[in-house]
Amino acid sequence: MDNGKELLVSKIANGTVIDHINASRSLIVLKILNIRGTEGFRIAIVMNAPSTRMGKKDIVKLENYYPKDEDVQKISLIAQDATINIIKDYKVIKKYKVEIPKKIKGLLRCNNPTCITRKPDEQVTSTFTLINREKIMYQCDYCGSILTENDIIKDLTGEMK
Amino acid sequence: MWKGRDVINILDFSRNDLEVLFEKADYMRKNQYRLKNELSDIIIGLAFFEPSTRTRMSFETAAKRLGAETVGFVSEEATSIAKGESFSDTIRMLDSYVDLIVVRHKYEGAALLASNIAEKPIINAGDGKSHHPTQAMLDLYTTKTLFNTIDGLTFAFIGDLKYSRTVSSLIFGLTAFNPKEIILISPSSLRLREEIRLVAEERGLRLREEENIEAISDADVIYVTRIQKERFPDLQEYERVRGSYRINKELLDKYAKDDAKVLHALPRIDELSRDIDDTKFQAYFTQARLGIPIRMALLSLVLKGE
Ligand SMILES: [Zn+2]
Numbered sequence: 206m207d208n209g210k211e212l213l214v215s216k217i218a219n220g221t222v223i224d225h226i227n228a229s230r231s232l233i234v235l236k237i238l239n240i241r242g243t244e245g246f247r248i249a250i251v252m253n254a255p256s257t258r259m260g261k262k263d264i265v266k267l268e269n270y271y272p273k274d275e276d277v278q279k280i281s282l283i284a285q286d287a288t289i290n291i292i293k294d295y296k297v298i299k300k301y302k303v304e305i306p307k308k309i310k311g312l313l314r315c316n317n318p319t320c321i322t323r324k325p326d327e328q329v330t331s332t333f334t335l336i337n338r339e340k341i342m343y344q345c346d347y348c349g350s351i352l353t354e355n356d357i358i359k360d361l362t363g364e365m366k
Numbered sequence: 367m368w369k370g371r372d373v374i375n376i377l378d379f380s381r382n383d384l385e386v387l388f389e390k391a392d393y394m395r396k397n398q399y400r401l402k403n404e405l406s407d408i409i410i411g412l413a414f415f416e417p418s419t420r421t422r423m424s425f426e427t428a429a430k431r432l433g434a435e436t437v438g439f440v441s442e443e444a445t446s447i448a449k450g451e452s453f454s455d456t457i458r459m460l461d462s463y464v465d466l467i468v469v470r471h472k473y474e475g476a477a478l479l480a481s482n483i484a485e486k487p488i489i490n491a492g493d494g495k496s497h498h499p500t501q502a503m504l505d506l507y508t509t510k511t512l513f514n515t516i517d518g519l520t521f522a523f524i525g526d527l528k529y530s531r532t533v534s535s536l537i538f539g540l541t542a543f544n545p546k547e548i549i550l551i552s553p554s555s556l557r558l559r560e561e562i563r564l565v566a567e568e569r570g571l572r573l574r575e576e577e578n579i580e581a582i583s584d585a586d587v588i589y590v591t592r593i594q595k596e597r598f599p600d601l602q603e604y605e606r607v608r609g610s611y612r613i614n615k616e617l618l619d620k621y622a623k624d625d626a627k628v629l630h631a632l633p634r635i636d637e638l639s640r641d642i643d644d645t646k647f648q649a650y651f652t653q654a655r656l657g658i659p660i661r662m663a664l665l666s667l668v669l670k671g672e
Binding site: 317319320321322324326327328329336344345346347348349350351 | 452453471472474475478479493494495496560562564
C-alpha cells in the first residue's frame, strides 16, 4: 500500500491484500474469485482510493484467504496492474505483480457456439493466445475467434450464456 | 519439409512449401494416369462428418490415381457418431486403422483437435467457417497455372465474405505471396470477419472494401461465392442482396479487364450465370479439374515427402 491513508480499514493479521485494482473493478474481482462474503472470513473493500500511479484504484483485503494460481490468472485478466500481497503476522511475506498470461488453458469459454471446444460431449480444453496486450484480446487456438476484454469479463463473471 | 505434416491452416505453409506443392502438382498433372504404384501401400481414411460430394470425390479420386485405398464415411448419420460416439473417439479409432485422415466437420477447430489426437497426418477438408486449406491451395495453383504468377495480381472477392471459409483460406494463402491488391465486394452485413482482416493486413496484404459490383474492373482474378439464405433475417433483404452480387456475361463484358478470370469453388446456384461458361472469362471448370492433381501432390508430399 503506497500511501499512508489506509487507516479507514484496519490491517489484517493473515491473508491477502490485492492492491492496484483498476478503479471500481474490485467487485468484479470478488465475483470472479467466487467470494460472496458468506464464506465467513473478513473482507475489506476500498474503492476509488487515490493512487499516484493510477489516479484512482481499488483495494481488496481478504483475511485468511490465499489465491491459487488460477485465481491470480483470473485477476490478471480483470486488473492488469494488480499486486498481490500475502500477509503473515501483519507482515507482507510475499509481494508480486500479476502478469497477463500469453496462453490461457481451460479458463475461458470460446464465444463462438460452433467452436469444437463447445461441442457437447467432446470435452476439449479451450486454449487462447494473447494477441493484443494493451487491449486485452485473446484468440481461440481452435476456431480463431477473438475475445475482447469485455467478452472475458462477461465470461468470468458468468454473464455469458 | 512436407513429410508427415498436418494440413490444418494454410497459414502454416511458407511460399517455398507452396511452390514445392505446385511443382509436384504439375508433375501429377502430366503423369496423372501412370502413377498407380506411388501410394499402393497406403490406406487413406475419409472422415466426412459433414456431407460434401465434391471434396470427398476429389480426394478419393486423387488417392486412387496414386494407387491408395480409401475407407471412410460421409456425414454423422451414417456412423456410430449418431449413436453418441464422440468426434475424438472416432478419430482415435481411424488413427489406428489408416495412414492419413482427411477430415471435414461443421465445427470450427475440429481438424486441429483431430491433429492433436491422431499420430497420423490430418488433412483438413473444411472445418465450419474456419479453414479450407486444400481449396485455397487449389485456388492458388489455378491462379499460378492461368497467369504464370500470383505476385502482382489483383483479386476481387464477391458475395458472402463473412462466412466463406474458401475466401478466408485463400486470403490467408495469398499472404505468402505479393498480390497487388485484394478487393472485397460484399453487402455490409457480409464483410470479411475482423479476425481474418487483422491477420491479412498484419502480413502485408492491401485490402479494399467495396459494396458495388463495378469494383471488379481492377481485378485479374474474380472470385465468386454463394450468398446463403440462412445468413439473412428476412427473405426480402436476401433477395435484394442476392440480386446485386450476381455475375453474368453482360456484367463482365462491361466492367471486367479483358484477361480477367472468374473462379468459383462450385457447386453454383445462380450467383454465376451459365452464359459465362463459354467465354474467355470462365476458369472455374479449369479450377475444378486441377483439384485432382493438387490433391494428388498433397497426399504424395505428406505421405512420401519431396
Ligand atoms: Zn473457439
